[in-house]
Amino acid sequence: MQKYSIITRLVKRVKKDNNVKYDYYEFSLRETMKIIIGKSICVIRGILLKFFIKKSKGLIFSSKGAKVFNGHKIIVGKNFTLKKNAMIDGLSKNGVKIGDNFSLGHNAFIECTGVLRAVGESLIIGDNVGINHYCFIGVRGEVIIGDNVIFGPYVCVLSENHNYSDLNVPIREQGETRLKTEIKSDVWIGAGVKILPGVTIGEGAIIASGAVVTKDVKKYSIVAGVPAKLIKSRG
Secondary structure (H helix, E strand, O other): OOOOOHHHHHHHHHHOOOOOOOOOOOOOHHHHHHHHHHHHHHHHHHHHHHOOOOEEOOOEEEOOOOEEEOHHHEEEOOOEEEOOOOEEEOOEOOOEEEOOOEEEOOOOEEEOOOEOOEOEOOEEEOOOOEEOOOOEEEOOOOEEEOOOOEEOOOOEEOOEEEOOOOOOOOHHHOOEEEOOEEEOOOOEEOOOOEEOOOOEEOOOOEEOOOOEEOOOEOOOEEEEOOOOEEEEEOO
C-alpha cells in the first residue's frame, strides 16, 4: 500500500477525490509545520469571509490580501481558494456561481462590472477549475467555464468589445457589444493566452501559450499563434 506524508493525507481528506494521484514526498518537520500553520491562517480568514458571501458549501482558504467585493452575488462550492492578493468582484445581473475545488491564483482578478452604467451579466464556473497567477476574467457579457479547466498564468478572458464604426464619434462614446464567452470542460489554456469576446472553446481543447483566440475552437483541437490556428487534433 502506498504511503503518504501527513500533508498529502490531509490534502486527500480535504479534496475527497480518490481519482487524484499524488507523488510521494517526505516533508520535513519544518515544512510540515509551516504548511499547517499557513493553511490554518487561511481557513481562519476564510471563516470570516463566509459572512460576506451569499452561499458556500465548505472550507474557504483565503490568503493575505485576497478580497471579495459584492459577495452577496457570489455562490461557491467546497474547497474555495483565494491566493495572495486574488480578487473577485461579483457585482452582476445574474451573479457568480463557482463549483467545488476552485483556486484563484496570486494577483488574479475576476471582474464582473467595469463601470456602473453597464453592470455585467453572469459567471458560471464548474468543478475542479484552477485559475493561475495574474489572470483576468472580464465578465461584461456572460462567461461560462466548464469542469476540470486549467489556466496558465497571465490568461485574459474577455466578453465585451467597443463599437467603433462611426468615424465621427469617439470610440469611447459608441458603446459596447457584449458576447457570450464559453470554455467547455477539460480545456488546458497555456500561459499568456488571450480569449476574445464571443469565442467558444470546445471540450478537451488545448490552447498553446501566447495564442490569441479570435474564433471558436473545436473540441479536442490544439491551437497556437496570433490569431490562433489549428495545429493538430488530440488522439
